[in-house]
Structures are given as C-alpha cells and as structure tokens.
Amino acid sequence: MEPVTGLKRLRGWAKRAWGRQPRQKRWLEEDSKVREVARSTAGFALGMALASLYGALVLLAQSGNLWYCLVTTISLGTALGLGMAFSIKVRVSVLLTLPHIFTREGKMLLLLLALGMAVQGPCTNILHNFSRAAESLSCGAELALNQTAERLQRAREPLLKVLAKIKDIAQKAKVVGDRVRKFFRSIMDSVSHVARALCNVWRWLASVGELCNQELGTPFRRCLRLFEEAKDNCERALSFLFFLCYIIITFRPLCGLANVGLLFCIIPQYIQSFLKKTIAAPLSRALDRVRREFEFNISAVHHFDISLNSSKTLADVALDIMEGVSRRLEPTRQVVGLFAYASSCAILYLYLKALRYRHRYLRDDTFDNVYITQRFMDMDVQRAEQGKPTVLPLNFWESDRYIHPGMPWLSQQERRRYVLELTGVLRHVLLGLSLVLADYSLFWLLDLVRHQMQGEIVARAPAMLAVSVDGTGYTSEIFQDLVSAFDVLQQGNVSVLSQRCLLQPVEPDYGAYISMGILYGICLFVAIFGNHVGRLRRVVCAAYYPAREQERTSFLYNTILARRAGLVHALREAVRMNSGDAAQGNLLLFLTSRVPAFARLVQLLGIQRKHCLACGMAEQKDFIACITPDCKGLYCRECHQTLNNVCSICMGPLSYKDMGDEEMDSSDEETVGLWLGALRTLRGHEQEELREQGRLLRQRIQEVAGGQGGARRLPPELLAQLRARLKEEASEESDGDSYGVPGEDSSFSR
Template sequence: MPLDISDKLKVKLSWWLIGVTALGWATSPHFRCANLLMVPKFLGKEGRLYVLSFVFAAVYNGPGANLWYNLMETKRSMECVVELQVNHTGLLWHASTAPLRQVMDELVKSAEMLNAETHNVSEAFMQLNEQVASEDGYDLKQRPETGKESSTQQLYETKTKLRCETVIQTGLLRCTSHFQKMYKKCMKRVKLPLFRHLICLPMQFGFLCHTVKFMRHWCKERIPVDGNFGHMYDRVNGSVNSLSQEFSASVAYQEEHHEMLVGTEVAAQMREDVTSQLRQEGARLGLAVSFFRLLLSFTFLFVFFSAFRYTYQYCHKIGFDNCYITTYFRQIDARRREQNKQTLLPLLKEEVPSFIFPCKPALQRPERQHMVMELIRCIPLLLFLLFVCGLDHFIFTILFVIQNHSFIEYSYQASHHLSVNVMGTSLMAQLLRGTIGALNTSFESEVETSNLVCLPRPTAMTRQQYLNTCLPLVLLALLCLAQVYPFRLRRAIAAFYFPKREKARVLFLYNKLLRQRKHFLHLQRGRVARQARLPPELGMVVMRWCRRRWPRLRRFLRLKCTLCGTPETPQHQPCPNPDCFALYCESCWRVMGATCLACGPADPDLARESSEDEEEQGYAG
C-alpha cells in the first residue's frame, strides 16, 4: 500500500523536515539529544522492529512463497485428475456405445433402402399392370356377355384375341389405303392416257390385302397366352399392392443427453471455490504485507518519538535508567573516603546484581535479564519460522511421494463383432438381407493414456533459500545480544547534554544506596544476633571439630560469610573472639568496621545525608 505522493509534495515535505530539524537543533537541547539517541535506539527494540519486517519478508518470500506454489500445484493436479477422469469416462462411454450407434445408423439406412426397393418393385410391376389392364387395341363391348364375372385369365385371353383381330383389321385398312394412294400418285405422274391406265393397273390390286383375314383363325386357335398367367398375375398383383400399401419400414430412435459423471459439476464448483478461496487469502495476505510496509515507512518517526520519550523521562524521572556506577559515583565515594565517611565501593555481593558498571565489557545481571526477555520474545518467531518451514517440507514430501509412486498408465481395448446370415434368393430374402444385414458390425477400440501430466511437480527450498530465510532471525538474535552496549550509550549521550541532571541523578543513587546499606546492615545484625543465640546444629559442630582437629580439611570443609554467604577464601576474616565462630569476607569486614555483628556492640548510624526523595531506580530496556 505505497503512498501516492507527487514529486512536488515530496520536495515540500523534505524541505519542511529539514527546516524543523534545523530549528530543533538550534533551539532545543532535548531535540539534539533525541536525535543522537536515535542511533542506539535503531540498535535496540525499535531497530529490531525494523529487522522483524525482514524476518517476515524472508518467511513470505522463502517458505511462504514455496508453500503457495506447492498449494497451487496441488490445485492444478486435482483439477487435472478430475478432468482426466471425465475424459476417460467419455472415452469408455464412446467405446461402449459405438457398436450400438453404428447398428442404429445402419438400420436407418437399411430402412430407407427397403422403402426404395419396395418403390422399385411397385414401379416395375406398374408397367406390366398397365399392359394387362390397358384397353388399347380392342373394344370391351366386343367381348361376349356371359352373365358372370370373368377371371383375369379369361379377360386377358379375350383381350389378346380382340387385339389380334384389331391388328389384322388395322393392317387390312392400311394396306387398302396404301394401294389407293399409290394409284393416285401413279396417275399423276404418268400423263399419257392409255399408258397410264396400263402402268397404274397393278395399283388397283387392293383385293390382295384381304388375304390377311385368313390369320384370324390363328388368333383364335394359337393365342400366345400361358394358361397359368391369370392366376400368377392375381397373386403378384396382390403382393405388390400389399407391399406398397400395408408395408413400410421406418426406424425411430430418440437421443437423450445425460451427464456421464454425476459429480462433474460438483467437482467444477469445488475447483472454483478452492481457487476463489486461495485468491481471497492471497489478496488478504498481500494487503497485510502492503499495510505492514506502510507502517515501516513511519519507522523513523517511531524511533524519534521513542528517543524523545527517553530524553523526557531522563529529565523528569530521577530513578529512570539510574543504575550505573559512573565516574562521578566513584568520585563521590573517593571524596567520602578521604573524609573518613562511610563509603559504598566496592559493593556488597547482594548489591552488585542491581547495578551496571559501564566500563566492564561483560554482560551484567540487569542487562542479562533484559537480554533474556528479548530472546524469549524471539522464540515465537522461531517457532513460526520452524512451523512454516516444516509445513512446507511436509507438503513437499507428500507431493514428492505422490509424484514418484502415483504414476498410472491406462490401457483400454474393446472389440465387437456381430454377423447375421440370411439364406435364400427370394425377394424377401434379399429384403431381409438388406435390413437385418445392418446388424453385421465390427468395431475395435484401443485407448492408452497416463496421468503423467497430472502428477504434481513440487519444488523444495534450497540451502541458500533456507539460509536467506534464517539470516534475518539470526540478525535479530544478535541484536538482542548486542543491545546492551548501545543501551549504555544512551545514558552517556543524555549526560553529555544534561550534566547537571546527571550529577543530581548520581547523587540520588548514592544517597539511596547509603540508606539501603544502613537498612541492610540493621537487618543482618538482627539476623546474625538471633543465629548466635541459637545452639549450633550437630553437623556444624562436627564440621568445626574436624576443621580444628585436621586443619588440612579446611579446603574441603569451607564455611560461608556470615553476612553475605560468600564461600570461604584465604581473604576471609574470622572473628577475633575465640568463642565466636563467625566468618566475614573482606568487603563485609570492611563495611562492618572490623566489628563482629554476632558478638560486638551495636554501631551508630552509618549514613545521615540524603539529597532527594526516595524513588525506585531501574534498568530502562
């Protein structure tokens, strides 16, 4: 979510920031101190917040991006598997129904062919029917009246006889007419009166045409009609009429489309839902990253306000981050030593863990406590990084196993052979051979596929990617370890700009430690006096007797300081009273003024001066 700021506005903001900074440096020591404090603040908690952004960016660009890619690969593999199943089901359905569809197509074609053959038979018989039923060449009135219906055989014989007589009579008329025409033409051509009668005389022999009348006897006696023709004609005519009127072939089928897979739409909807959900989560994650980047843009202001807050608390809270044994603290203690007053250095064992010596390079207890707390805060980040990397590796392992052990090769073979033989040579046999013969089908199918393209192809993170992911977290841990030294620098910077305030803070700390020392000695005196009045335990009596009887055992049977509990060393000072078994370390003996608390008198007050009200001091992390 980058800010949409024009270049002109950026220039104005830059000049405004430069002006405010210059004015602050010129007029306010607090502003100057806060500006210098930004350096150790960048190496402290505020700087770690900026490094934290690199940790999240490394997780996002490393295992997060690889995890997202593997999830997308899983989605692609699922979609491919579902689509492959749908395609296989379609191929199997096509292979199983192909013979039936082929038979249905052939039956439709055979029905059309049967209707065509029937039409051809009717057309062929129609010519014979027209010839038999035709009335050309005769007159039905010429046939004799018998009073009953004549058969087809009798009708056809009568028609044939009458047609034969009609043909003879027609020939006679044409022959006579032809002689007359020839005679007229001859008379026109020959002009000589006598010769034309002689020459045209043969054209008048038309009586010769009447000789064809002798053929009427042949028409009656030798008619060329078979005796079984009428009966056969009636049967064939009935069959053809029945074939054309009562017989028809049609094949009707209805094609219905059904879903081959009931869950296909459900699977498609599931893919859409998964894709939409992943896109929404990706958009939300991208929006969160953009918003986080926008917040990082204001890191400078956040660090400046934090540094200014430290400056304000340093100047207004005298106990804030007031736990350092500084040079001025040592000067006060040295001046009091010269005046033979109660001093604080070196500190007691119980007091050392509460203070920091800035010149010592080793980590000290308050710093270690704060450092451990900061390292503990890094544990959730480490667990988050391990979780994301582990989840990414787990998904990669599963997808890798699927890729190597889930290869399947599909092989489907199908064959269909059907043969129907119709014997005979009759018309019905030929018709059945043309229709039922459509069942003679032969189909072979072979399908070979595999799920190779549907296998997931996951990617694993390399060592370099793991290293790049872990480096920001390692840098964050190193900043937690090294933050103590920049934190010591904060007090030095503030003391440089506010020396009077630093002296007041050190004096307050010195006076407070004097009061604590007095109270501590008062409590310890009472405790030691009570312990001295109690009878010693049996184990202590035995250990004292062994130390007195065998002095060489003292290195193994060591006592502790009565005041602070430090184990015995050669520098420990025993009580001068032979009846007192109290033992003191060098610092406690010096603080007690070479006086045993167990058997000595009560001491006067060790410190009287105090310059400030008491306020709890602590380490500012």
C-alpha cells in the first residue's frame, strides 16, 4: 500500500486551490467573516463561562467575601471575554492554561485549595465547638459558684437565727434591767436620804464632841500651865537651889481631876463609829451586791470565713481565657482568611505557567518533545520512499522513552512522576480525611453529651429530720430557733444540671465535606490521568504553530538517529570521513540528547544543527535554502523536487487543505512578511522559472487577501496590513514589469 504523505497532500491541494475560479471570491470572503465572528463569539462565551466558574468556586466552595468575589469575577470576565474574542495570543494562552490544571502544578494548587477548604471548614468548626464547650463549662462553673454561695447563705442561717434570738433576749433583758435599775435607783435615793440624815446626825455628834473638848478641856490645860509657870518662877528665884523646884512637878497629876468631864465628849464619837460599822457599811455592801446581781453583759462572737483565693469571678476568668485563646488564634484565623484569595493566585500562576510553556515550546527544541506524532510518521514514510535511513519502528528502549500522544501507556519519565504524584495525593487525602474525622468526631461526642444532658437534675434531701425542743424560758427558745434553722437548711435544692448551660455544638458543614471530596477526587484523577491530559498542551501549540511543530519534529527525528548511531559511531565516522564538521554535528546531537544540561548550554550559546525540514536529513553540501529573507526553510534536493519549489514554511499555510478553516496566530504576521519578501526577491530574477513562481505567489497572496481558495483566514488587522502592502508593491511596479497584471489591485482592495 502506497503511503499518503504530507508532501503529496500539500502538492495536490495546492494545484486544486490555484485552479479555482474567481467567481467564488465574494462568497468565500463573506464566509470567512462569518466564521471569524463565530470564533470570536465562541471565545467570548468560553471566557465568560470560565469567569462564572471562578466566581462560583470562590463564592460557594471557599465562602469568600461577596464584594471580593464580585469584583474579581467581573474583572476576570472582562479580561477573558474580550481577550479571547479579539486576541489570538490570549486565546492560545487560555487554552494552554486549561490543560495545566491537570499537571503537577495544577494538582498542587488543587491540593492547596482543598487544604484551604479544610482549614476554613473542619478546622474552623473544631474551633467553634471548642468555644461552645468552653462557654458551657464556664456557665456550669458560674452556676456552681452561685449555688455554692446559696449553700453558704443557707449554712449561715442557723447562726443568724441564734444571733437574732440572742439579740431579742438581750433586748428583753435590757428592758428588765432598766426597770430594776429604776427600782434600785428609787431605793438608793431613799437610802441616800436616810444617809444624809445620818450624816447630819454624825456631823452634829462630831460638833458636839468638838465643843465638849473645847469647853471641858480648858481647866486641865490651865492647871498644867499653872504648874509649869510655878516651876519656871521657882527656878528663876532659886537659881542655886533649882532642884527644889521639881517638887512642884510631883503635884501636877492632880490636874487630872479636871478631865473627868471629858468622858461625856467620848460618847458621841463612839456612837458615830458604831453606826458606821454596824449600819452604813453593811447597807452599802448589801445594795452593791443586789446591784451587781442585775448587771449583765451579753456578747455573741461568731466566725464564718470562706476564702476562694480569687480576685475575679469565675465568669470573668472564663471570659479572660476565651479572649486569650482568641488572641492566640487570631494569626491562625488571618492565615485561614488568606486561603480565600488562593484561587486568584492559582489562576494567575497557571496563566504564567501557560505563558512559560508557550515560550519554551517556541524556543527550546528539547522541551516536551518526546511524542511520535503523525508528522513524525509522515516524515519517516517520506524518507523510506527516498531510500534514506528511517526510525520506525522504535526499539524497546526508544518505545519506553518516545510514545504516541494518543496512547494510554506512559513514558519512563511520566511513570516516575506518576508514582510520586499519586503518593503525594494520597498523603494529602489522608490529611484531609483526618481533619474531617476529627471535626465530625468532636461534633458527635459533644452532641452525645448534649443528648444525655437534655434533662434537668435537681438534688434534694432524701429524708427530712425533725427535732423538737420542749420547755419554757429563754434557753428553750434559743434551742427551738436553732433547730428550726436546720430545718430550713434541709429544705434547699441543688441544681446539678441546668438547661441554661446545655451544650450546643456546631454541626459540620457537609457541603464543605462534599466540596473537599470533589477536589480530592479531581486531584486523584489528575494524578492518574494528568499526564495524558497534559499532552493536550502540545496539541494546542501544534495547532497554532504548525511550522514550529515541523521544526521540532525534524529535531526529534535527528535526535533519535543520533542516539542510535551512538558516540563511538559518530567518532569513527568523523575519522573515516575526515570531516570535523560532521563529527561535531553528530557529537553535538548525541550530547544534546543524552545530557539535559548540555542541551541548555547549546541553546544558550545559539548552536544549532541544520537539517532538512521535510525528511530530517542532516545538512549536506547540496542543501537548498529558501530564498525568502529570514525564512528558516532548508531542504535536501529530493524534498525540494518533491515540493515543486514550494517552501513548507513560507507557503505551508497556503498549501494544506485540512488547514483551510484554521485561523492564523501571531506567527502569521511573520509569514506574511516572508511572502512579501519572496515577492520582492522573485520580481526581478533572471530565470523565467523563478519569475513564474513569483507570479503564482502573487496570485496566491491575492486569493488569501480576497478570502477565497479555501486558504487560511487572516485576522482583520493583518488582512488590512497585507492589502496595504500589496498596494505599495503594485505602485512600485512599472508598466513593463513582468509581474504586472491589469486590474489586480481592484481584486483585493475591496
């Protein structure tokens, strides 16, 4: 069976396209505009759908702020809608971003999002349940404190009753004492009156004695004074015989006869002392003794001290503890709040990764270039037809490294990543499952406690003890009041469990559980099938950059050939052919394919290995380069003849029939510049064959500008630039120019 190659399709389609009649120009141009509008509309709809999906994710899954969600969703919708509707680069970047969700970076962002939901859902609910439990314990402790104070008050009641009774007795005794005091005061007043009368008698008797002594005591003293004077006169008269004067002294006792009257003065003094000893002193002692019998002092001293060693109430202590816990958890809550903005950062990160992938795809030949595509197989068939060495079928080692993008099996590098990513996802799933189990277990335990404590438990005395006190009098009344106080103490009830302090746990958010399960399921899907979905990135880039894909395919083909040849074969071939350039090229390809660091060094130095873009053959002396300025087309002689002198890079977009409905991207501006450069080069060429190619190229450009021939449609801005530059080219031509075709400008200036 003869293989159908891409080169044959190129050649056959070009012939059919160039033979179409101009009568379809207007219809094709209108069809191109309709498809461009449809493509822009589809891009706008896709951008708005992605923005709506982001808004639903932030608002429902992450429970983000409403205003933040509204502002970011509107901004993202505007950027995506307008960008995908009018910009090819934005469209490519967004389409590259979608497969990036299923790569390792997307998986990590999804795991981060799931962790954020776990922190915002189960972890936050755990904190709420701990807060509820602390509030319930604080309420119970405050209730216990209040009931303790009530018990203390009831315990003081017996003492207070006794003290009240003692105070009552004291008040009554005070009344009796006041009455007795008044009675004795009356008696004492009467006694005082008698005492005053006796005092007057005593004073009279005392005055009588004094008068008696004064009156009756004078003769005795006068007698004594006479004897003394007689003695003194005798001594003065008989100074020499003074001893004779002492005879007078012997007669002085005779004066005692004058003291017989003093006996009557002693009787009042005797009566006074007798009355004082026998009447006044016993009467005073008797009155004092009776007064002391009614003197009493009642003092009641009681000590009832309780010390809790607390400067604050238990409620204040519990409130302070909760405030301290809140302050400690405030940084954690702020970090948890930052997870609400993780989705925006994730989208920006994925978009930057998509831009980096596009940049590396366009710059690095070794980047993500391990796929055996249809282009690769067409190139191998072309080489087989020309009798050149081929690559297919691959050997066992190459089959393990290079794979078909549509096959389910993985390459060696993908299998290595597969195990690591699956292990990482399972570890995160276990972490999330642990948080969910902890949240639900805590809720289940607290809910069980709440269910068991729904009733109200009140402790009462099992039996009432009654004590009766019989008797009359103050003592019996005191004991009766004391016993009645203990009866009041037995009647008190203690609330062991109250509904006011019933625990009310917060039920888990089952919607968050479902969202976490969905995210973890997506992460598992990414870990299992992410490598397959990630291959779509290359498909997107290949669809928008076909020329670049052709270069990468040629590079991969030559890399496999270099690997098969090996380093020893390359050195032997260099010695045998005595060609330093060939050895350098083979060695360069071998080291580039084997050592990634060397590939980066070669890329940094700008060293490239030239090869045919059609069959991948290494550069030879008879290679033919494209005459278009800045065109990278380089072909061997066989491929040049097969292509019929049509460059696959410059004219490639004009030749593939199956690319007719494909829109052109940012690289098409460079392609248009290459077309016009080829026109200027071929316009004044000496060879008739090349001038004929120039006329065909000009005709083909006019068809593209007119939107006919099934060619790829240019964006409106690029189409306007192409028409303007064609007008400039036409104005520079003279009337006798070989390119001149009358009426051409009118065909594409509309």
